[in-house]
Amino acid sequence: MPTMNMVQALNAALDCKLAQDADCLIFGEDVGYFGGVFRVTEGLQARHGRKRCFDAPISEGGIIATAIGMGAFGLRPVVEIQFADYILPAFDQLVSEAARLRYRSNGEFWAPITVRSPYGGGIFGGQTHSQSPEAIFAHVTGLKTVIPSNPFDAKGLLIAAIEDDDPVIFLEPKRLYNGPFDGRHDRPAASWADHAAAEVPDGRYVVPLGSAAVVREGEAATVLAYGTMVHVALAGIADSGIDAELIDLRSIVPLDIETIVDSVGKTGRCVIVHEASRFGGFGGELSALVQERCFYHLEAPIERVAGYDIPYPHAFEWDYFPGPRRVAAALARVMEGG
Amino acid sequence: MVTTIALHLHIPEPVSRPGTEADFSWVEVPAAGSVRRPEPTAADEDTRDLPYTLIRVLDEDGRAQGPWTPRLTGDQLHQGLRAMMLTRVFDDRLFRAHRQGKTSFYMKSTGEEAIGAAPSLALDPHDMCFPTYRVLSWLMARGYPLENLVNQIFSNAKDPLKGRQLPVLYSARDYGFYSLSGNVGSRFGHAVGWSMASAYRGDTRIALGYIGEGSTAEGDFHEALTFASVYRAPVILCVTNNQWAISSYAGIAGAEATTFAARAVAYGIPGLRVDGNDFLAVWAAIEWAAARARGNCGPTLIELFTYRAAGHSTSDDPTRYRPADEAARWPLGDPIERLKTHLVARGDWDDERHAALARTLDEEVRTAVRQGEAVGTLGKSKPPAREMFEGVFASPDWRVLEQLRESGL
Numbered sequence: 001m002p003t004m005n006m007v008q009a010l011n012a013a014l015d016c017k018l019a020q021d022a023d024c025l026i027f028g029e030d031v032g033y034f035g036g037v038f039r040v041t042e043g044l045q046a047r048h049g050r051k052r053c054f055d056a057p058i059s060e061g062g063i064i065a066t067a068i069g070m071g072a073f074g075l076r077p078v079v080e081i082q083f084a085d086y087i088l089p090a091f092d093q094l095v096s097e098a099a100r101l102r103y104r105s106n107g108e109f110w111a112p113i114t115v116r117s118p119y120g121g122g123i124f125g126g127q128t129h130s131q132s133p134e135a136i137f138a139h140v141t142g143l144k145t146v147i148p149s150n151p152f153d154a155k156g157l158l159i160a161a162i163e164d165d166d167p168v169i170f171l172e173p174k175r176l177y178n179g180p181f182d183g184r185h186d187r188p189a190a191s192w193a194d195h196a197a198a199e200v201p202d203g204r205y206v207v208p209l210g211s212a213a214v215v216r217e218g219e220a221a222t223v224l225a226y227g228t229m230v231h232v233a234l235a236g237i238a239d240s241g242i243d244a245e246l247i248d249l250r251s252i253v254p255l256d257i258e259t260i261v262d263s264v265g266k267t268g269r270c271v272i273v274h275e276a277s278r279f280g281g282f283g284g285e286l287s288a289l290v291q292e293r294c295f296y297h298l299e300a301p302i303e304r305v306a307g308y309d310i311p312y313p314h315a316f317e318w319d320y321f322p323g324p325r326r327v328a329a330a331l332a333r334v335m336e337g338g
Numbered sequence: 339m340v341t342t343i344a345l346h347l348h349i350p351e352p353v354s355r356p357g358t359e360a361d362f363s364w365v366e367v368p369a370a371g372s373v374r375r376p377e378p379t380a381a382d383e384d385t386r387d388l389p390y391t392l393i394r395v396l397d398e399d400g401r402a403q404g405p406w407t408p409r410l411t412g413d414q415l416h417q418g419l420r421a422m423m424l425t426r427v428f429d430d431r432l433f434r435a436h437r438q439g440k441t442s443f444y445m446k447s448t449g450e451e452a453i454g455a456a457p458s459l460a461l462d463p464h465d466m467c468f469p470t471y472r473v474l475s476w477l478m479a480r481g482y483p484l485e486n487l488v489n490q491i492f493s494n495a496k497d498p499l500k501g502r503q504l505p506v507l508y509s510a511r512d513y514g515f516y517s518l519s520g521n522v523g524s525r526f527g528h529a530v531g532w533s534m535a536s537a538y539r540g541d542t543r544i545a546l547g548y549i550g551e552g553s554t555a556e557g558d559f560h561e562a563l564t565f566a567s568v569y570r571a572p573v574i575l576c577v578t579n580n581q582w583a584i585s586s587y588a589g590i591a592g593a594e595a596t597t598f599a600a601r602a603v604a605y606g607i608p609g610l611r612v613d614g615n616d617f618l619a620v621w622a623a624i625e626w627a628a629a630r631a632r633g634n635c636g637p638t639l640i641e642l643f644t645y646r647a648a649g650h651s652t653s654d655d656p657t658r659y660r661p662a663d664e665a666a667r668w669p670l671g672d673p674i675e676r677l678k679t680h681l682v683a684r685g686d687w688d689d690e691r692h693a694a695l696a697r698t699l700d701e702e703v704r705t706a707v708r709q710g711e712a713v714g715t716l717g718k719s720k721p722p723a724r725e726m727f728e729g730v731f732a733s734p735d736w737r738v739l740e741q742l743r744e745s746g747l
Binding site: 029030032033034037050051054055056057058059060061062085086089124125126127128129278279308309310311313314315316319320 | 347349351355442443493497500501502503504505507519520521522523550552553555556557558583584585586590591592653658659716720721723726727730737738741745747
C-alpha cells in the first residue's frame, strides 16, 4: 500500500473522483495549471483536462454561488477556498443558499457541493491564514462539516464528502499536510512516512461522514478532538500519564454522538480540545451534549482547551496555540473532581 | 431553421507558459503623448474613450510628451526616483532576510514602484491611502522610518504592530497609510466611506484606494464602485493590473473581455487606463482624478497597467506557471530605469550620481536591518507576550482578562 502525506491523499481522492465521475469537476483560486498553493490539485488539470480542474477568479462568493448553480444542474463540483480565513465573502451563499436549497424547494433542487479549505494555525500565517471557523458552519443547519486528521481518513472522507448529496465543508488542517504535528513546535518536524494512517489504499474507499474514531482506548477520562488537535491531545495524554480515551470526531456535522456518549459513560470525565477560540466555539456544543446525555455519569466538570478569545497573533503563535501542556493540565483538573 | 449545437465551456488560458517564450504581442502600446486630456471637470460622457487606450508620457528616449505631462520640479522627480530605488533595495534585502530565516514572510513590489511613489507625492499629506500589500513605495516616498518596517517584518520587541500582524501588513496612519489585511479587496469600500465622511464633514481631504486586478472579482470592488458612483464620493479608485494574481493571469479576472478601466463605464464614472511603469503618467492621472474629487465632481477609476516582476510572495515560485523571461520582455520597461532616463534627458542626472544614490540607499537599508537584527529577528525578540491580549476591544472584557490569568503570561 502506498505511503502518502495528506496532500497526496487528498490529491488521490480528487483524482479518483475525476476519473470515476464525469460530473465531478474542480475549480478555485490557483487550482488549475499551478495545482493550488498547497499543491493539493497538482497534476489534475494535466491528467483530466482543463474543464475538469480550472482557475477561478478571486471571488469566494462567486465560487460558491457558481458551484451551487452547477450542483443544481446535476454536476458534483468540488471547490477550493484557498484559506478558510477567506471563506467569509461566501458566507451568504453557504448559509442562505447551499444550506437551504433542498428544504425550501421541497427537494426540487439541491446543492451536492464540496468546499475544501485549508484551515488552522501552526505555520506562522498570522491572523488571516490561521483561523479555525468550524463552529460557524456547524451552527448552520443544512451544512456538513468534516475535518480529517490523517492521510487515510483524508482520502476516505473526501470521497464520502464528494459523493454526499448535501453541501459539505471540508476543512484540511494545513499544519498536518506534510506530517503529524503534536504541538511540540521546538522539535524537528515529523513525517507521515512512519505513521500507520499514512498507508493509503489505491482506488475508491470511503470513511463515512458521522463516524468518529477511537484513536486511543482508555478508562480514566475521555478527550474529544479533531484535526491537528488529535495529535496534540495524544501528546498531552502521554505527558499527563493519565489513561485517557481519545476520540477523533472526524466530522462535527454529522456528529457521532453514540461514540461520545459511550466513552464518557465509561470514563465519567471529559476534556474537549480545539484550536479555535473558546467562546462560542464547537466545544460549547460538545460540552452541552455531554452534560445533557451523560450528566449522571460525570465525576467532574467538563474541561475545554481552546484558543484564546483574541485574533490569531503572528509573533505569539506558540503562546496562543493550545499545545500538549494545556491538554495535560486540563486532564489533571478533571481527574481531581469526584 | 434553428440549428442546435452542443454548448462549450470556455476556460481562459494565457498565451505563454513555462517552457515557451513570453509573448506580449497582445499589449497595444500607444505612442507617449498621443492620448487626449480632457479637463478634470469634464462630464463622464466626455471621457469614454480613455478606458480603452493607455495614457503614457515618457517616450523611449525618456522625454515627456503630450498633454498629460505633469509640471514637476526636479526635486519632485528626485524624490520619486529615491522612493522607488529605496523600495527596490529594501525589497531585495528583506526578501533575502526571509531566506535566512529572519522573518516568516515577505512580499516585493518589484516593477510596481511607480504606482505607490507617484500618488504618495502627488496627493496631500492629509489624504488617506487604502493600500494593497504591494505599495511599499507610498511609505518610502513619505519618509516612513525604515527601522519601523524592519521591526514589523521581524515581529520583534520594537514592532509597531506588537507582533500581531503578518510581516508587510503595515499600518501607518500618520503617513496616510491605512491598516492592511491579508484578505484582498476588503478595504476598497473603506476608501469610499472615508472620502464620504470627509464630504459629510465639509472637509477637504480625499481618499485613494488600491485593489489588484485579481481582486476586482470580489464583490468589494463592485460595491465600492456603486457607493462611490451613487454618492459621488471624493475618492480615487485604482486597480493595479500587474497581470498576475499568484498563478492566475489577468484573463481569469476578466481581462479577455475588456479592460479594468472600462469597469468604470457601467458605473457612469471616468475610467483612465495608465502606463503604470511611467512615473509621470501615474502622477498625471492621479493629479487629474484628485482635481476632480476636490472639485466635487466625484470618483475616478484608474487602471495602473504594470507587471509583477517578482513572485507573489516568499511562498511563491512564478517559474512554475509563467515563462522565466516574462519580466525581461514586459513591453513597458522598468519604472526606475524610465524615470532615470527622463532625469538624464532633462540634464538633471547621470550614471555616476545614480550609482552614488544606489550606494547611499543600500547603506541606509543595511543600517536599518542591522538595527532590527540588534533588537532581534523572528522568534529571537518579541513584544511582551501578555500584550497579545490587549486591543481586542477598547477595554478588555472578562473573558480576555481570565484567559490572560490562565495563560500565566
